[in-house]
Amino acid sequence: MANRRIGLIGAGDVSVVHIEAIHDIEGLELVGIADNDPAVLARATEATGVPGFASAQELIGGVHPDSVHVTTPHHEHIDPSLTALAAGVHVLQEKPLAHTLEEGQRLVDALAAAGPDAPKVGICFQNRYNLASQHLRRMLDSGELGAVNGAWASVVWARSADYYRAKPWRGTWDGSGGGLLINQAIHTLDLVQWLMGGVETIDGHVATRKFADVIEVEDTAELLLTHPGGATTSFYATLTAPQDRPVEIELDCANAYVSLRGGTEGGLTIRWKDGRVDVLGERSLTSGGRSYWGVSHELLIRDFYETLEAPEPFWIGPGESMESLRILKEAYRLSGVGPAA
Ligand SMILES: NC(=O)c1ccc[n+]([C@@H]2O[C@H](COP(=O)([O-])OP(=O)(O)OC[C@H]3O[C@@H](n4cnc5c(N)ncnc54)[C@H](O)[C@@H]3O)[C@@H](O)[C@H]2O)c1
Structure with a gap:
């Protein structure tokens, strides 16, 4: 390099x-x-x-x-x-x-x-570089899981009023453009649309359940995303929990039920319809900032520089990144919140 x-x-x-x-x-x-x-x-x-x-x-x-x-x-x-x-x-x-x-x-x-x-x-x-995300995407591409009937995803995390007070832009429409969906759950929205082949229609609602006295933006959301072919993902996210739970993405497929978990104990569990169970652990994490955000940030940065000489654009560019933004902005529009409301 x-x-x-x-x-x-x-x-x-x-x-x-x-x-x-x-x-x-x-x-x-x-x-x-x-x-x-x-x-x-x-x-x-x-x-x-x-x-x-x-x-x-x-x-x-x-x-x-x-x-x-x-x-x-x-x-x-x-x-x-x-x-x-x-x-x-x-x-x-x-x-x-x-x-x-x-x-x-x-x-x-x-x-x-x-x-x-x-x-x-x-x-x-960077969560596209997690072992579980990469492995699941490969399995979906190979066809071995069969058709996907539907999915479930959740981001149930804890944030405090001080988190917003420390960096006020995080709680405002002008600074952040939204709350939980645009700042935290966007990673999982991006994974869901990447794994499920895009999102055609969006229904749902966002609300400010716990931090209304500190922020203008939402801290909770529930969405139903419809993918090409008609399968849906039920998506729930909140920052009102007492502690962070692992991010969950679960796919009900013709040949297996697949559970992806984020975080240090995370990975992929594939329960095949014939009774076999395959388990893939996530990479172990190191200390410092990376124990919080995972090693995948470094993998993305490494890949960006390793492919800098390649003729094609980087695979997660602005066009690709519009999709998660489009989904969450539609959820805001449907909920009547934000500057356009
Ligand atoms: N990929 C991830 O997992 C992940 C994790 C955390 C944060 N983020 C993203 O990283 C970004 C920063 O988040 P943060 O929590 O570090 O914010 P922060 O408020 O802690 O830091 C932002 C810094 O940018 C500076 N700044 C603002 N405008 C500037 C300008 N025009 N030119 C130069 N400096 C400017 C501020 O003074 C501040 O020091 C956000 O987009 C956030 O969503 C991503």
Whole structure:
């Protein structure tokens, strides 16, 4: 893999995972950090020893990176990514694609307009790299599970009022573009639509059950997603639980009932209709930031750089990432919440 000089834009919570991965992957070098909060920037440059900048523009002009990682809040995703794209710099951007569909479309359009020699743009849906997700997708592609009759998915996690108070953008429509669905459950929505071949129709409702005095956005959602061919996924998600439960995705197939579990004890259990049971454990997790978000972030980052020279776009790009955004925005529209309501 060619050596790559990387700039980081946004030095908050998730940036730690990116900085660790850049440090761990041979050939990658962090060469600069941009953050528009001077105190955050000072801490980050002291911890890493690289030069700091107040904006994406200054970072790119100052250190001329090959790529940038955009780890800013949702409403600050697209401008830094477009700035990088215009300068011919590759972009690895955090999820969601954007806080609105219109903003997301700006990046999709800019990438299309840049033509076949455009820089690469990847979006961090790292749960697609979990062993269980990859294995299940391969089994669905091979046909061995038979037709999928339907699915169930849940994200039942705990968040506190302090989680929102610490970073107020997370609780606002203007900053985050939504709550639980766009920030947490989006990973599972993305997995469901990826595994089930897309989503044709959406029904459902979102609500703010526990944190209405701290946030404008939803903390609970229940959806019924209809996939091509007519199978449905029942989807439940909430941040009101006392503790995080493992993410669940379960598929009722002609030949087996398949249960995918997230988290440290996670993996895949395949209960074949003939009585056999196959179990696949998830990768073991290490310490630090990665024990929380999993090792798959690093796998996605590694894959992004290993395929940078390939002629085709990165497989999880802006177009691919519009789908989860479209689903959750439709749930907001149906519930009469958000700026368009
Ligand atoms: N893939 C995952 O599993 C995962 C996990 C956590 C967070 N995230 C995503 O990462 C992103 C950041 O989340 P976080 O919790 O680290 O947020 P955060 O608020 O902790 O950090 C964001 C940082 O960006 C800085 N910033 C804001 N606008 C900027 C701009 N225009 N230019 C430069 N810096 C700017 C802020 O000052 C802040 O330091 C979000 O999109 C979030 O959804 C992804």
